[in-house]
Amino acid sequence: xAEARLIGxxxxxxxxxxxxxxGGGEVLDQMAGKDGLLSVVDRDFEGVLERTIGRWDPAxxxxxxxxxxxxxxxxxxxxxxxxxxxxxxxLAGALTQLTTAKGRRIAFVTGLSYRHDDGSPDVxxxxxxxIAGLALAGTRLAVMPGTHSKWVRVEDGRxxxxxxxxxxxxxxxxxxxxxxxxxxxxxxxSPEAFAAGVAVGAADGGAGLLGKLFRQRAGSLMxxxxxxxxxxxxxxxxxxxxxxxxxxxxxxxxxxxxxxxGEALAARYAAALDVxxxxxxxxxxxxxxxxxxxxxxxxxxxx
Amino acid sequence: xAEARLIGxxxxxxxxxxxxxxGGGEVLDQMAGKDGLLSVVDRDFEGVLERTIGRWDPAxxxxxxxxxxxxxxxxxxxxxxxxxxxxxxxLAGALTQLTTAKGRRIAFVTGLSYRHDDGSPDVxxxxxxxIAGLALAGTRLAVMPGTHSKWVRVEDGRxxxxxxxxxxxxxxxxxxxxxxxxxxxxxxxSPEAFAAGVAVGAADGGAGLLGKLFRQRAGSLMxxxxxxxxxxxxxxxxxxxxxxxxxxxxxxxxxxxxxxxGEALAARYAAALDVxxxxxxxxxxxxxxxxxxxxxxxxxxxx
Numbered sequence: 001x002a003e004a005r006l007i008g009x010x011x012x013x014x015x016x017x018x019x020x021x022x023g024g025g026e027v028l029d030q031m032a033g034k035d036g037l038l039s040v041v042d043r044d045f046e047g048v049l050e051r052t053i054g055r056w057d058p059a060x061x062x063x064x065x066x067x068x069x070x071x072x073x074x075x076x077x078x079x080x081x082x083x084x085x086x087x088x089x090x091l092a093g094a095l096t097q098l099t100t101a102k103g104r105r106i107a108f109v110t111g112l113s114y115r116h117d118d119g120s121p122d123v124x125x126x127x128x129x130x131i132a133g134l135a136l137a138g139t140r141l142a143v144m145p146g147t148h149s150k151w152v153r154v155e156d157g158r159x160x161x162x163x164x165x166x167x168x169x170x171x172x173x174x175x176x177x178x179x180x181x182x183x184x185x186x187x188x189x190s191p192e193a194f195a196a197g198v199a200v201g202a203a204d205g206g207a208g209l210l211g212k213l214f215r216q217r218a219g220s221l222m223x224x225x226x227x228x229x230x231x232x233x234x235x236x237x238x239x240x241x242x243x244x245x246x247x248x249x250x251x252x253x254x255x256x257x258x259x260x261x262g263e264a265l266a267a268r269y270a271a272a273l274d275v276x277x278x279x280x281x282x283x284x285x286x287x288x289x290x291x292x293x294x295x296x297x298x299x300x301x302x303x
Numbered sequence: 304x305a306e307a308r309l310i311g312x313x314x315x316x317x318x319x320x321x322x323x324x325x326g327g328g329e330v331l332d333q334m335a336g337k338d339g340l341l342s343v344v345d346r347d348f349e350g351v352l353e354r355t356i357g358r359w360d361p362a363x364x365x366x367x368x369x370x371x372x373x374x375x376x377x378x379x380x381x382x383x384x385x386x387x388x389x390x391x392x393x394l395a396g397a398l399t400q401l402t403t404a405k406g407r408r409i410a411f412v413t414g415l416s417y418r419h420d421d422g423s424p425d426v427x428x429x430x431x432x433x434i435a436g437l438a439l440a441g442t443r444l445a446v447m448p449g450t451h452s453k454w455v456r457v458e459d460g461r462x463x464x465x466x467x468x469x470x471x472x473x474x475x476x477x478x479x480x481x482x483x484x485x486x487x488x489x490x491x492x493s494p495e496a497f498a499a500g501v502a503v504g505a506a507d508g509g510a511g512l513l514g515k516l517f518r519q520r521a522g523s524l525m526x527x528x529x530x531x532x533x534x535x536x537x538x539x540x541x542x543x544x545x546x547x548x549x550x551x552x553x554x555x556x557x558x559x560x561x562x563x564x565g566e567a568l569a570a571r572y573a574a575a576l577d578v579x580x581x582x583x584x585x586x587x588x589x590x591x592x593x594x595x596x597x598x599x600x601x602x603x604x605x606x
Binding site: 073081113116118120121122123147148149163164165166167169170172173174176177178179200203204205206207208209210211212213214215217218219221222224238241242244245248249 | 376384416419423425426450451452466467468469472473475476477479480481482503506507508509510511512513514516517518520521524525527541544545547548551552
């Protein structure tokens with residue numbers, strides 16, 4: 001077995017993943033758990049970290065590199081956003097170092113900020129590390145679906161611009177806390193209903209969303225579709241709108257859109273892009289660890 | 304005192320309003336309470352009605368005309384939507400009559416449906432009666448703000464087309480059940496923040512809403528505006544988007560937009576329309592009773 005040289009920690013609001021890596025970035029062992037930042041009591045982040053990764057490295061000898069919401073206001077160590085453009089080298093230069101009382105060295109990868117043409121700001125934490133791990137060549141557009149989806153313009157591996165969309169977060173809120181809740185609780189899987197929602201959501205460049213939302217209620221009241229298709233239609237509606245927004249954000253980027261995300265969500269976005277005739281490909285999973293390794297090497301943490 | 308000839312009941316999901324009217328439609332007495340449809344136990348709609356309006360007419364001699372969600376699936380008597388175009392005469396022709404065991408005669412005003420150009424349906428219940436009460440001359444565009452706002456095209460008093468927007472419903476859900484809840488609970492009144500939100504929401508014809516929503520979080524994280532302005536900005540954002548959607552729905556309608564709604568909400572929409580430079584005027588309140596009288600007279604319920 002190759003010698004362990006680095007521990008990567010991808011620490012999110014509701015998830016905790018870690019990998020033990022060798023000097024070439026190969027993952028020797030990994031773990032995933034529910035020790036998300038929200039579950040940490042009394043800010044005992046160090047305790048959680050040692051309880052999880054400690055068995056790999058009881059002597060605290062290996063450097064740790066951590067990314068994700070762990071550097072947000074509610075995380076362990078808040079770090080300032082780094083402005084775009086940024087790739088592994090810029091992220092390596094912006095690492096925040098911490099040494100615990102036990103002597104464990106932790107390097108925190110910070111998130112990125114971007115200013116849109118109208119001056120409004122956008123932010124990400126964690127996605128920058130995944131993009132660094134993909135090492136995309138040329139100019140590409142990546143979509144990273146989720147609670148707050150990201151559409152990311154990547155040029156030779158560096159993020160030059162990005163745009164967030166509150167898709168997953170808004171979906172959950174609208175599904176469970178508006179009049180749509182009357183019909184979304186009976187969620188019946190239907191690729192056709194999802195596709196119909198995508199087409200409606202993307203129509204008119206994604207405009208008219210507040211009206212389209214109401215018509216998901218009107219449609220079931222008028223018998224245009226079964227009430228139990230409402231959840232699928234709503235999901236499609238929002239993803240379709242997001243795609244229309246994302247495409248208008250970066251229309252000139254060539255090549256298939258790169259989908260970066262978990263299996264189920266990636267499949268959903270692939271289906272939506274198919275509905276709209278937009279070429280796409282799916283990136284390998286677990287890009288976060290590859291990104292962490294690349295950043296750690298650029299910073300000289302592993303040799 | 305003029306003789307009472309008609310009782311109008313405007314019965315919504317969370318509100319109950321009633322008026323005692325004379326043979327010319329003048330309101331002799333009125334009441335407003337919290338006996339909304341949701342509060343009715345065991346479907347005892349008749350019991351609630353008699354407990355409220357009974358004192359005006361213990362003998363059950365006066366005809367009652369009822370409008371609002373009382374004709375919806377969760378109301379007293381579900382009635383089919385009447386397709387547009389429709390005004391007081393068509394609504395009078397579509398009344399559903401009921402006589403209670405006590406001998407009280409009740410006429411229910413049904414709601415309207417409309418098919419958009421893309422075939423998708425829209426519905427209203429209650430607003431058609433308010434519009435009938437306004438007796439607008441010529442071709443006008445009315446906005447009726449609320450949980451499910453309506454933009455209504457009126458031609459010589461008849462509704463020829465309309466479009467709903469899930470503005471109020473979505474606002475409450477997004478404010479309290481997304482990441483924005485971290486900053487919306489501390490709601491500080493700010494006309495400037497509201498106006499800024501309106502401008503952003505209406506930009507690009509209301510498109511890009513999922514991105515604009517996220518940037519209400521990013522903006523406070525980046526210090527672009529104080530966190531306690533988020534609720535006002537979100538309110539403005541959604542109302543601005545709704546106005547852009549509504550204007551694209553009926554761009555050719557001349558004359559000021561007629562705002563039909565309660566005082567506080569009407570003032571908010573007036574402010575938003577001012578931000579966007581759209582002429583507007585505010586309709587008199589309580590148009591529902593005037594509409595009920597007009598429909599009742601057209602149906603021969605009062606002479």
